[in-house]
Amino acid sequence: MGDENVDEIIKDFILLQDDIVIDRYSNGGANGELYFGERKLLSDRVALKFYYYNKDVSTHNEPLILKSIEHPNILKIYDAKIIHQQYAYFLTPEISGGDLKNFKDNNIVSFYDAINITQGILNGLSELHKNPNNLLHRDLKPKNILIDQETKTPYIADFGSVKFISNAENSVVASKSTQIYRPNESVVQNVYNRQSDIYQVGIIFFQLLGGKFPEAPFEWLDDRQKSKFLKISGSEFEKWQFIDSAIDNLIVKNKLLDYDSLPAYINNKVKAVIKTATNKDLNKRYFTCSEFIKDLFDLKKQNKDWRIDNQEIYANKENKKYYRISEDKKGYCLQVSKNQVNWTKDNKHDGTLESIISRIHKD
Template sequence: MRDNAVNPIIRDFIRTQNDIEIDRYSDKGGFGELYFGKRKIFDDRVALKFYVLDENGDGHEEPILLKEITHENILPLIDARIIDDRIAFYLTPEISGGDLQNIIDNYTLSTDKSISIIQGVLKGLTELHKPPLNLVHRDLKTYNILIDKNDGKSYLADFGTIKKIPEGQDYVSASKYTFLYRPPEVILENRYTKQSDIYQMGVILYQTLGGHFPMKKPDEWLIGRKLLKFQQLQPFEQQTYLANHLEELIVKGKLINLDTLPIYISKKLKTIIRTATNPDIGKRYTTCADFLKALFDYQKTSKDWWTDIDTIHAYNKKSKREYRIIKRKKELVTEWRNDKTDWRKDFSDNKLQKHIDNIEGK
């Protein structure tokens, strides 16, 4: 299972326990080791997340929190157990689609499906933010959102960084683990608020809709003199230089490049992303409910867009008419159909944006 680097106590427990047939290990468990398997009695798939306790045997905040919160978009807790003075684990259902990053990397998401995923997580986040809980997640990212492949439901997961906002205060200290999702106020003031969670959800919306971060080629973040200087540095210096540059982009609100989104992402949807990720917290959505309303209002009149290899598709929910933009010989053509009937030609032009505008005007 490639878990040789895991604490021997955990490995021994996994191999000697008899309740669960363990068949997979993942090193993406945030602050703990993560195993998957099937319970022998109930014949259902589960995930075991191990975590380390402090010297007093404390550190059960995450499973205790999951036990106290019941919401359809928050990962449910099945059980929690201590296996050693310093090690414990908790049990949750295994969500069939895995994390959102896996979905983004391996599947095509339509605009409606992308928005539905974000709406589900925002609803779960609303539950955390509500008094008397007043909790902030502090590490929202594509790896901490799970997707059920069967019904498409999204789940908020991994609560290792969660923190309660004290009474009479509107912020807590920040978690600094996932760099690209750090809101500007975290960099400038080490303050994390409920609107900081909203910022992170805005970044995730951008990614889910097809927005690109140059993760595999860090130097793509840099241009001109900055790139030249980066190339002249030693490897250990490059990392610090790039981190400082990314912080500068975050603070200025320039980390997200909306031009990397698919051509069919509308100005209205881009405005929603801009508002959620505005570096000025006063111009950001105040609550998850505000963010949800903006997405709901957008969907009232929007088309559902997606790509399939070299073809762009759109669906008009009102007329129940499907469109596709496809290349025929040397020209781009828009075709349409109702209820899987034969495709009919609607429009031809060699400029893709004209096809998008034509469909949006239907």
């Protein structure tokens, strides 16, 4: 099953299960061990997350939060138990598409998909932010969002960094979680607020649209920095310090996102929404989730649904007219169709990708 390095206490507990047939282990579970299986009586798929338990420390905040909040975009909890003085676990549904990073890497995510998924995340986040919950997630990223394979419904998960913010507070201390998702105020002032969560959703939206966002820290360096890094002869700590400083500098200068890496059909209005969500200036960033949701709704009304499939670009509007862009020896070719079966060539452009996309935007 691949759980050779898991503590024997947890493995013994798994073997003793008689109501759940455990059939899969994942080492991708943050802050704990993650198993999957099927409940015999209910015939449904579930996930079991094991974590270190200490009755004197708030290590069990995550299941308590999941139990207290009921929302269609927040992971549901079925049960939670202490199995040993060191360990506890909680039981949730297994979400068919896995985490959002895995889903994005293995599926075509269209423009409308990106908007719908982002709106779902924001709906769940709004529930966390509002009274009386008053919770900041502090670690929103694709790996901490689960998604249904069929409905593409997102679920906010992994509440290991969640922090309560009282009505009297403007911010809390920043989380030290994933550096590349930390907003400017976390880097400069070590603080985090509701708008910081919104910033992280803006980064997720950028990724869903196809923007370049490397996983490997080294890939955030430019050529000059990479050359300098390779010449560092000191400790590993010094090397990591160099990379951390370079990434923090990108965040502080608001240059983390490479907008030129987005697909050619992403227009300036879409980029403006991303820039508002991720602005380093809190006064220019969305103040609430609902403001972000509203602008996403407008984008969907104003744009066709674009996607890239096998190096061809497709677009459609309300399934009435379909467009297909492919590359040929002379440049780019545009075809249109009403049923995605019979395609007709359209020559109302100059053969460049930019002219074709502009033609489709205006049609």
